[in-house]
Amino acid sequence: DGGITQSPKYLFRKEGQNVTLSCEQNLNHDAMYWYRQDPGQGLRLIYYSQIVNDFQKGDIAEGYSVSREKKESFPLTVTSAQKNPTAFYLCATKPLYPASEQFFGPGTRLTVL
Amino acid sequence: GQNIDQPTEMTATEGAIVQINCTYQTSGFNGLFWYQQHAGEAPTFLSYNVLDGLEEKGRFSSFLSRSKGYSYLLLKELQMKDSASYLCAEGHSNYQLIWGAGTKLIIKP
Numbered sequence: 001d002g003g004i005t006q007s008p009k010y011l012f013r014k015e016g017q018n019v020t021l022s023c024e025q026n027l028n029h030d031a032m033y034w035y036r037q038d039p040g041q042g043l044r045l046i047y048y049s050q051i052v053n054d055f056q057k058g059d060i061a062e063g064y065s066v067s068r069e070k071k072e073s074f075p076l077t078v079t080s081a082q083k084n085p086t087a088f089y090l091c092a093t094k095p096l097y098p099a100s101e102q103f104f105g106p107g108t109r110l111t112v113l
Numbered sequence: 114g115q116n117i118d119q120p121t122e123m124t125a126t127e128g129a130i131v132q133i134n135c136t137y138q139t140s141g142f143n144g145l146f147w148y149q150q151h152a153g154e155a156p157t158f159l160s161y162n163v164l165d166g167l168e169e170k171g172r173f174s175s176f177l178s179r180s181k182g183y184s185y186l187l188l189k190e191l192q193m194k195d196s197a198s199y200l201c202a203e204g205h206s207n208y209q210l211i212w213g214a215g216t217k218l219i220i221k222p
Contacts, residue, residue, distance in 0.1 A: 031208050042212040104155035
């Protein structure tokens with residue numbers, strides 16, 4: 001079954017704890033992205049990666065970290081330094097060539113108590 | 114700047130037509146995307162315009178004018194299931210998308 005998986009769909013954590021959100025894809029896409037979405041707002045880019053072992057900060061990278069050790073996987077860690085971590089987190093992928101849209105996973109809703 | 118502007122909310126009647134506008138003001142343009150997002154779900158791709166003109170896909174059409182930095186999404190024969198947010202996004206040559214805040218479309222019977 002092809003696509004992008006994010007797990008879990010809902011995640012609860014206590015304030016001060018780090019948490020890692022998973023994103024796995026079997027589409028063989030080179031580029032992967034992490035977005036954050038707050039209620040009534042658009043998508044804001046946290047990090048993106050175009051190739052294995054390389055990634056770049058997006059607009060709101062502070063308090064987050066990522067790794068890209070395998071083409072299929074791009075986990076996002078929300079650290080205790082992120083002041084307002086409660087949000088809907090979306091992972092997306094895209095082939096670099098040809099030009100195409102980004103494909104989204106189902107998202108993880110993180111609530112920090 | 115990198116502003117993508119679209120209306121916050123629109124209301125339309127089932128069976129009618131609605132046009133959602135989007136304006137952008139950036140350089141490095143590499144196409145204009147429209148996505149649909151139902152509440153609590155991930156965005157799904159609707160259309161992509163890189164050249165001027167109208168692209169038609171069933172009940173949905175998208176228009177682009179690069180000289181005016183303007184696009185619109187046209188939805189015909191509205192159905193209740195079309196109630197969702199519609200996100201406009203501009204593609205950049207570095208493979209990133211710049212997203213608008215989305216337009217929440219409310220369909221009334």
